[in-house]
Amino acid sequence: MKCFKPQAYVTERNRIMEWKGRRQSDNIEDRRGTSVGRGGLGRNPFGRSGIQIPMGSGRRGGGLSIGTIIFLVVIYFVLKMMGIDMLQMLGEGTAPPSGYEQSTGERPTTPAADEMTAFVRTVLAETEDTWNGIFQSEGQTYQEPTLVLFSGQVNSACGFASSATGPFYCPGDRKVYLDTEFFTQLQQQFGASGDFAEAYVIAHEIGHHVQNLTGVLPKFNQLRQQMSEVEANQMSVRVELQADCYAGIWASYTEQKGLLEAGDLEEALNAAHQIGDDTLQKRSQGYVVPDSFNHGTSAQRAKWFKRGFESGEVSSCDTFSGSI
Template sequence: MEWKGRRQSDNIEDRRGQSSGGGFGRNPFGRSGIQIPMGGRRGGGLSIGTIIFLAVIYFVLKAMGIDMLQVLEEGNVSGGSGYEQQVGSRPAGPANDEMTAFVRTVLAETETTWNGIFKQSGETYEEPKLVLFDGTTRSACGKASSATGPFYCPGDRKVYLDTAFFRQLSDQFNAAGDFAQAYVIAHEVGHHVQNLTGVLPEFNRQRQAMGEREANKMSVRVELQADCYAGIWAKSADKEGILSDGDLEEALNAAQQIGDDTLQKRSQGYVVPDAFNHGTSAQRMTWFKRGYDSGNVSACDTFSGNI
């Protein structure tokens, strides 16, 4: 990917190295992180059993050399999807390192693409902010952690990215390459486009009356459209001379490796279609390629007919 030397976006909010309070990550589309139920009496307050339980936990950790009162006071423990990470003592990431420059450049290219598309329709594209963080941070959609992966929050119109996910993408999901990383960013920006065009607000409205299975099916259509929008960006980037040999294959491989069926097979050995919420590998590859081949927003209608 020929990205060096190109314009870099100023719409970056770098929170790396900043400490954030405890809490659990929540996906902006309603798939929540793990919550710890606290038993209580009507009107608030903890039950006697809960207090005893917490006291036991405190002294067990104390015996192990972990002072939870000190940890909570410092605000250095952050949780997400069932595990904790200390981020308060991490050094701040370099403000101008190569990864930051890469993210800024890709974001700038998405701005160029969508500014042009919106302008053709007589509309103005409101550029999103992209938040770089490590470990955990706050968003209008709740606590974000590295465990939630990259996501877009409609509440504050920001993309959230812990760049450690790129190592996971390569090492765990076998989807290496800078264009695979760019595809992830472009996909999240695609959700921002959906927010501006009313797709996400309508989905969130309809979801209130949906059961889990129906909401999952609708979520798949939302995610596949974002893949298609990422493909449109890839087409635009190709016209700008940014793509190198093998880049398109990197993006398609990434789409394949993070399909619901592939992820389920890898993690549990079998597939549960009713639990799909992003689309199969074949669907994700198909819709990304459809966006790339057409370069046209009208080709990305995932809400009509079969997908």
């Protein structure tokens, strides 16, 4: 992909810089380096619940004794005489690590971080161009999503998630969440390297946003309340494969711009293969459990991405009719 192929080696993944100069999306929310609270979020789709910090002492009344209060007051004034203002420290919180901006919580600006951010912005802009055009051709308006960059853990309208969750889309706030360290995992653990493989991951999550706008996700979330676990998994596979097909449509529009180079399509197909349910289960446990599949097999994921790529048509991505 010409816009994603480097000339200068600036990161461990040898990303080149020819894509510089293309439009970059402003729909980015950078939360890297910020602390995350985990309470009061309720149930979320990742099977994890927020951990609330208990308030009070656990005893009836939950108050402090007079002796304890006097002791704390004495400690306060002793520290005050030493030049330490505990009230100020409590109000401001713990100082951020060196290199972080306290007011924004942003990551230190390094060449690698700047390049990764620019790469994500560029891919997001390409998806915006693709889906704006498709929606306009149907007389509709595409509502662009926000992509949230985070590190380690994050809160969303869908609940708390850690990096182990992987990239995800939350229909509750219409945002894509991405810890870019997943790209390193994609290369080192899953054997799916290359810029276009990484771009495919972003395009897949944007595919879920398209499903949300077109009513597919709301309908699925409504129906699965009445489904068994096996039935919900089977329906989830169809939802995920359609997002793969939509990612293929994005790749098709990218090719029409003359941005693909030899090997780019293979990078995306390899990524789709490496993160298929059967391949992941074989790698982790040595055997597969088809009833637990919720994203599709490697063959299915590659098939539907390729179908979207070859057709470039939304109508070709009907994964809900017939076999998959």
